[in-house]
Amino acid sequence: MAGLLAARALAEHFSRVTVVERDPPPAAPGHRKGVPQDQHIHVLLSSGALTLERFFPGLTAELVAAGAETFDCGSDARWFHHGVWKVRQHAGVPLLAQSRPFLEWHVRRRLAALPNVVFVAGDATELLTDADRRRVQGVRVRRRDGSAAEDDLVADLVVETAGRGSHVPKWLDELGYPKPSEETVVIDLGYATRVYRRPPQSGRDWRMLLVYAKAPHGTRTGIVSPIEGDSWIVTLSGCHKDYPPDDDAGFLEFARSLERPDLYDAIKDAAPTSPITTIRFPAQRRRHYEDMRQFPDGLAVMGDAMCSFNPLYGQGMSVAALEAAALTDCLRERGDLTGFPRRFFRRAARIIDGPWLLATGADFLYPGTVGRRPAGTGVLGWYNVNVLELSGHDARVQTTFLEVMHLTRSPFALFSPGVLLPVLKRALGSRVRRV
Numbered sequence: 084m085a086g087l088l089a090a091r092a093l094a095e096h097f098s099r100v101t102v103v104e105r106d107p108p109p110a111a112p113g114h115r116k117g118v119p120q121d122q123h124i125h126v127l128l129s130s131g132a133l134t135l136e137r138f139f140p141g142l143t144a145e146l147v148a149a150g151a152e153t154f155d156c157g158s159d160a161r162w163f164h165h166g167v168w169k170v171r172q173h174a175g176v177p178l179l180a181q182s183r184p185f186l187e188w189h190v191r192r193r194l195a196a197l198p199n200v201v202f203v204a205g206d207a208t209e210l211l212t213d214a215d216r217r218r219v220q221g222v223r224v225r226r227r228d229g230s231a232a233e234d235d236l237v238a239d240l241v242v243e244t245a246g247r248g249s250h251v252p253k254w255l256d257e258l259g260y261p262k263p264s265e266e267t268v269v270i271d272l273g274y275a276t277r278v279y280r281r282p283p284q285s286g287r288d289w290r291m292l293l294v295y296a297k298a299p300h301g302t303r304t305g306i307v308s309p310i311e312g313d314s315w316i317v318t319l320s321g322c323h324k325d326y327p328p329d330d331d332a333g334f335l336e337f338a339r340s341l342e343r344p345d346l347y348d349a350i351k352d353a354a355p356t357s358p359i360t361t362i363r364f365p366a367q368r369r370r371h372y373e374d375m376r377q378f379p380d381g382l383a384v385m386g387d388a389m390c391s392f393n394p395l396y397g398q399g400m401s402v403a404a405l406e407a408a409a410l411t412d413c414l415r416e417r418g419d420l421t422g423f424p425r426r427f428f429r430r431a432a433r434i435i436d437g438p439w440l441l442a443t444g445a446d447f448l449y450p451g452t453v454g455r456r457p458a459g460t461g462v463l464g465w466y467n468v469n470v471l472e473l474s475g476h477d478a479r480v481q482t483t484f485l486e487v488m489h490l491t492r493s494p495f496a497l498f499s500p501g502v503l504l505p506v507l508k509r510a511l512g513s514r515v516r517r518v
């Protein structure tokens with residue numbers, strides 16, 4: 084997804100953009116080997132949907148016409164989070180719901196329609212550089228036609244978006260550069276997902292249902308989301324090695340064990356249309372390319388290759404979209420590619436900071452989470468818990484929380500008077516009650 088969006092951004096600035104992808108191009112929406120996570124729920128946040136629409140005008144309408152669902156996150160999603168049901172009210176935060184393969188297929192189709200974008204099926208194996216290795220000049224690609232032949236693709240700019248398995252740290256090492264510093268936050272998360280035929284809406288007052296764990300004792304989460312084909316995608320997850328099972332009875336039992344019975348009640352009589360698939364996500368990982376003092380010109384990195392977030396907060400694709408927009412902005416501001424990587428990485432780091440803080444902050448509510456806890460983590464955690472609990476009855480707090488979560492507002496909005504004052508009032512109230 085990051086690669087498709089990077090290509091869309093670059094197509095505005097370069098006469099030819101080549102997308103190198105190791106999987107053969109799918110003829111129809113469907114699972115791809117190179118993206119094992121695509122069988123699991125993929126929430127597209129509002130910020131991501133808005134950026135996609137800006138890149139591909141009319142895409143939202145196309146997705147909806149083809150079966151995606153759109154609804155308001157505040158009024159149409161029923162969400163139990165940190166021990167409270169969130170206030171139900173129109174929040175003006177729209178959600179576009181579909182499966183990941185469906186979204187990706189539509190984005191790829193729109194990208195392929197651009198006259199200066201071409202696709203090459205192959206494995207990127209190596210960077211090509213000038214003699215003193217200060218500028219990347221292209222990439223070597225091994226063909227996937229069984230011949231193992233290699234082609235050299237010459238380029239003014241290479242954007243690496245190979246996901247969590249990114250080769251850039253290794254390539255940099257081979258070229259004699261240091262590797263980027265890396266932060267990991269270990270949460271040992273497991274997902275199990277199944278698709279169901281969506282039962283008729285009558286009698287149900289929600290379109291999406293989320294039952295999230297209450298940290299630090301609860302570890303289990305479940306989400307039901309509509310997707311194309313009048314279906315539901317149901318994802319169960321457990322952190323700190325509380326992995327959901329992949330057998331029929333175990334899956335239902337795990338659903339029944341969530342903190343509220345609503346999800347189990349919704350799916351227990353629904354008809355499954357897929358097997359149960361599982362995936363493990365050991366850790367969030369951020370690579371700080373913005374801190375590198377030496378970095379070759381002509382190379383950028385984006386998407387999960389730069390930062391891979393705990394998927395429970397649905398940030399990855401939307402952050403990739405915002406990074407692609409930053410790529411365009413950087414190129415628009417200055418066409419000259421000298422020093423481009425540094426300019427882009429600094430801007431991308433500012434995009435990542437907020438979602439990284441939100442995702443790691445939530446994970447650090449668990450004492451068992453392994454990673455560097457920045458100063459103030461304890462206070463932020465306390466504040467976060469107050470915000471979550473207030474979002475059960477304070478409509479303004481809930482709307483602000485949703486806007487921040489959907490990356491349409493900065494996390495600083497959570498410290499605006501409309502949120503800060505209720506948090507302080509609550510904290511003082513509980514102190515007075517204790518006295």
Ligand SMILES: Cc1cc2nc3c(=O)[nH]c(=O)nc-3n(C[C@H](O)[C@H](O)[C@H](O)COP(=O)(O)OP(=O)(O)OC[C@H]3O[C@@H](n4cnc5c(N)ncnc54)[C@H](O)[C@@H]3O)c2cc1C
Binds near residue numbers: 084103127364395399
């Ligand atoms: C279980 C799970 C659930 C998730 N849920 C959500 C969610 O709800 N919402 C959300 O926004 N995000 C979610 N994410 C994150 C999301 O999948 C990624 O952030 C998003 O796909 C962007 O990743 P990417 O494009 O950088 O990498 P990927 O999607 O991993 O794509 C990498 C691509 O590079 C190709 N590739 C790799 N190596 C090479 C090579 N050498 N040569 C050529 N091609 C290569 C692969 O085939 C693949 O197509 C989830 C992730 C996981 C693991």
